[in-house]
Amino acid sequence: MAIKIKQSRTDRIFDAVVLVLMTLLMLVVLYPLIYIVSASVSDPDMVNQGKIWLYPVGFTLEGYYRVFQDAEILLGYRNTIFYTVVGTLLNLALTLTAAFSLSKKDLAGRNVIMFFIAFTMYFSGGMIPSYLLMKNLGLINSWLVLIVSSGISTYNLIISRTFFQNGVPQDIEEAAFIDGCSPVRAFVSIVLPLSKALIGVMALYYGVSHWNSYFSALIYVTDRSKIPLQLVLREILIEQQMKATMMQAGGFVDELLLDAQVRLASLVRFSVIIVSSLPVLIVYPFLQKYFNQGVMIGSIKG
Amino acid sequence: MKRMLSLMLALLLLSTGVAALAEDNFNATGYPIAKEPVTYTVLAVTNTQYADDFNEYSAVKYFSELTNVKFEWSYISETDWDTQINLRLAGGDIPDMIYSPLSSVQLQQYGVEGGMFLNYADYIDEYMPNAKRAFENNPDMRSLVTMLDGGIYALPRKLWTYTMAGPIYYRGDMMEEMGAQVPTTVDEFYALCAQAKEQYKDVEGFWPIMTNVSYLNQCLFPAFGAAWQYGYGDNGDGQVTYNLVSDQMRAYLDFVHKLYADGMVDPEMxxxxxxxxxxxxxxxQCLFIGGVGTQLSADFYKSGKVETKVLPPLVSQYTDEQKVIDVPWLGYAGYTISADCENPEYLLRYLDMFFTTIPEMENNVCGISSWLGIYGTDWGISEDGKNFFRIVPENINMAEEEYKNKYVIDSTYLGLVVLDLMPINNPTQEMKAGESALHYYPYMKPRLLDGNFKYTDEESSDLSGLETDINTYVTTATAQFISGTQELNDDTWKQFVDTVNGMQLSEVLRIKQVGYDRWNGKTE
Incomplete structure (x- = not known):
C-alpha cells in the first residue's frame, strides 16, 4: 500500500506556482507550433491580414499540395535524408573511435593531440580559407563536402571521451585484455554495447545538426541536384521576403505576377516548415529515453 | 644553330597562323560576330521563376544563332548570391563573365585594386559603337560605371517605361460613391480622408490611407515646399542639400502626424x-493606396473595369508647384568580364547589341530585347506606333512576365531598355501607364543619385559612418514626431535640427558635393 504523505500548505502553493509556470512555459513553446500548423492550412490572404491567431481561417490544403508537387522540395528531402543518415554514421564512426583512443591514458602524445583538437573549438580558419581548402581538395559541388567537412564535432568528441573514461569500467577492459582480447575487439564487443546511451545521444545530436544544416551547402554547393531541404526552405522564405519588398518598391515588374508569387510562397512557406520539421518531431520521442539518460553524460569534462 | 633557327621560325609561323585564324574568325561589323562558334563561361543569378538552363531561353538561343557567341552557364541562387559571390571573388574563382551585377565596393576591390576584371574603357571605342553612342547621349550611364581610376568594370542599364512610377493611387469607385472630386491640395486630401473614414466606418479594418511610410515621404513631402526629394537632393542650384532639416520637413511632419493621430492612415505603416x-x-480596407495599386484587377471592381487611378501631385499654402521625384531609371546591369577572358572582342560586340533603342534596332534585337525578348516574336508594336504588346503563345496559361521569365529570357536588363509606348492587353498595367503619363511623369524632377557617387577610400569611410548615424537618428526622430511619442513644437524641432547639424551634417554635405561634382565631370 502506498504511503500517502500529507502535503503542507507551503508545498501546495509551491506545486501550484510550478504548475502555473510550467503551463505558461508550455504555451509559449506550443503556440508558435500551433500557429504554423494553422497558418499552413489557412487562406494566405487571411494570414497576411493578420487574422490568424489560433484556428485556421479559410481552410485549404493547397500549400501541402504544392509542396509535394515541387520537384526541388522532394529532391531536397531525398538529399537531406541521405546526408543525415550517411553523415551521422560517419560522425559516429569517427567520433566514437577517436574518443575511445583519446580516453586511453597510455596513448602517446594524447595531450598534444587533445590540445590541437580543442584549439579548433576557439579558433577557426574562417570562411574564405575554408572555401579555398575545399576548392583545392576538389570538394566544391560534391556531396562529400557536406559529410566530410563536419566529420567530427569537438564538443561531442570531448563528451564521448569523458564518457569512455568514466562511464565504462576500466577493469572490464583489462580483464578482456588478459583473456587475449585486442583493443579493437574490446571496443566493438565490450565498450560499444555498454555505451548505448552515449550512441543514442550522439546520433541525436549529429542527426539533428545534419537535418538542420544549410550553411555548408550554401557555401560549397551550387549544383541544384545536391542541395538539402533546409536550403530549399531558406530560398522559399527569403525569396518571398524579397518579392514582398520588390512589390512594395513598385516599378518595373509586373506586380500582378509578384502578387501571385507572394501569395503562393506564403502558402507554401508554412507547409514547408511543417514538412521539414515533422521527421525530427516524429523521431524525437523514440530517442528521448536515451536522451534523458545520456544528456548528463560527460557533463563533467576533463 | 640552323636547327634552332628553323624551330624558331616554325614557331613564329605557327603563332602568326593561330593569331590570323583568331582574327579571321572575328567579324568587326555585321553578323555573325564569330564565323565559327565561340563559347564563354558565365556565372548568373537564378531563382525559381527562371529557366533551369538559360541556354533553353528562346531569346538566348536566337542571340547565339545570330552571333555565334555561345555560353556555358553556372548559377547561384539569388538568395545565396551575396555570400557565394564574395567567396568566389576572394578565391579568384571566376568564369569569363559574371552576368549579374556586383556591388561598387566589389568592383573597386577586385577590379580597380585587384585587376581581376577587364576594363571596358579600353575597348568601347573599338568594339562597342552603340555603347559609346549611348554614353554620349546619356552621360549619367557613363558616370555610373566609371570608377575613380577612370576604368569601367561593369555595364549600366537605363530602364524607362510608363509603368515605373511609385505613386499614391485612389479607388475611383469609392470617389464616385462619395461624390468627391480628386483633391489638389493637402487640405482637400485631408478632408477627403476624413469623409471616407466617416462613410466607410462599417468596413472592418478600414483606413483612408493604406501605405508604407515611404510612399507618403515620396509623394506628399514635395507638396510642402520647394524641394522634391525626401532626403538629400539637388533643389535646382547644383548644390547637394539635406532636405530633412528644412521648414518644409517640419510642415510635412505636422501634416503626417495629423493624419496618424486622427486615424487617417494605417498605423502599421x-x-x-x-x-x-x-x-x-x-x-x-482603404481609399488611397501607396504603391501596390495595380493589385486591384478588373475582377475586383463591380463594373468589371479597373477603376484605380493615380493621385496627381498635391500643392499647399507653401508651394503651388506640382512635383514628384523622377523614376529610378539608372542602375548596374552587371556583365563584368574577367581580365583572363581570352578573345573578349566577340563578347563585347555581343553585349553592344543591347545599347540600342527601338529606332536603332537591328535583326529584331535592341535594348528592350534584354527584357522582353525578340521583336516580332515575343513583343510587337501596334500599327499606329503608340502601343506595345507582348506575345504569349495561345496554349500557354501563364501571366506575361511569368511566361517571359520561364521561357524567353531572365530579367537582367542591359543597355537602353527604353520603351516610351503604352502597354496594351494588360488592364492594370494599361491603367498604371496611362494614369502615370497624365498625373506623374509630367511633374517629375531630377533625382540626385547620391548612392552612386564615387568616393576615395578616405571620403567613403568618413561618409559611411556619419551618414549612417544621421539616417538612424532622423528615421527614429521622424517616426517619433509622426506617432506623437515626441511632440513637435519649436523647442523639439530646434533640438532635432541642432542634433542633426551636430552630427557633422556639413561634412557629409561637403563630401557628397565632391562626389556630385565628380559625377557631373566638374572635377577629376
Missing part, C-alpha cells in the same frame, strides 16, 4: 510589407 498591404487593399 512602419512595419507592413507589400504582401500585407496588398492583402488589406484587396479586402477593400
Amino acid at each position: 512602419y512595419t507592413m510589407d507589400g504582401a500585407t498591404i496588398n492583402a488589406k487593399v484587396k479586402a477593400g
